Structure formats: structure tokens, C-alpha cells
């Protein structure tokens with residue numbers, strides 16, 4: 001898949017009908033090998049392009065939700081063809097140094113793990129009740145509660161956010 005036009009590649013990604021997205025299937029479909037390895041604590045994962053092809057290394061110490069997010073983020077590096085690190089500087093990835101391409105990869109991760117249309121649909125289906133809606137949706141999409149909270153806020157589906165930030169009088 002490398003060398004393809006990124007926009008074209010993204011359009012080819014089959015649409016999710018039901019969560020959760022099978023991220024390992026997607027990686028395989030894109031020709032990227034995902035390996036779980038012991039990595040330094042502050043390294044969630046990295047994307048490598050070697051003679052044997054594209055690889056994503058995931059930190060064995062991270063929980064599955066975090067590994068899913070990292071896979072999605074590193075797949076963005078692959079598809080968008082940005083940040084192909086050589087093994088020498090690979091460990092600089094995801095260590096807190098943020099730039100535009102890192103934000104872009106996080107945006108991509110959010111979009112494919114929590115597609116807006118699907119989130120809206122499921123958020124509407126989830127009944128208000130004894131369970132926390134954010135936690136239920138996080139469980140459904142297999143992402144962390146924090147990631148889901150941010151996504152719901154972005155999509156303006158978070159009740160607490162509406163209440164806290166937009167007083168009735170100033171609502172437009």
C-alpha cells in the first residue's frame with residue numbers, strides 16, 4: 001500500500017458498520033506487521049520501515065486499548081507517509097515531542113477507531129441510566145474512557161461539556 005495517494009488509501013478503508021474496528025485486520029490489509037515488544041516505558045509504539053517492509057512495534061506493557069490507539073496512530077504514519085523513522089531515531093517517537101504530524105496521526109486514530117457517524121448512532125442508542133455513557137461507549141469501541149470523553153466532547157455529544165461551557169444566555 002505504500003506509495004499510494006493517502007487520500008485514496010483512506011477512502012479504500014472499508015467502513016465500519018459495527019464497533020469495534022478490527023485494527024489488526026486493518027494493519028494486515030495495509031501490509032503492516034504488528035509486533036508486541038518490551039519497549040521503554042515512555043514509548044507507546046513506533047513505526048518502522050525496513051527492508052522487510054512496514055512494521056509497527058507496540059509496547060508489551062500497555063493495556064489493549066492503548067495498544068489499539070497506538071496501532072491506529074502508527075498506521076497513520078504509514079498511510080500518510082510521514083515520520084518514517086530509522087531504527088536510530090525511532091525511540092524519539094511518542095515521547096512527548098509534539099509536532100503537526102503527530103497531531104494529524106492522532107486525528108486519524110480518533111477518526112478510524114471512533115468514526116463520527118457511528119459514535120453519533122451509538123450514543124443515541126445508549127440509554128441514560130445506571131451506567132456511565134462514556135464508559136459504555138468506550139467499552140463498545142474498545143478505546144480508553146479518556147479517549148472517548150475527548151471524542152464525545154469534540155462531537156459535542158458530551159452533556160457535562162454543554163452544561164459547563166455554554167450557559168443558556170450565551171448559547172447561539
Ligand SMILES: [Zn+2]
Pocket residue numbers: 073074077083093094101102105
Ligand atoms: Zn507518531
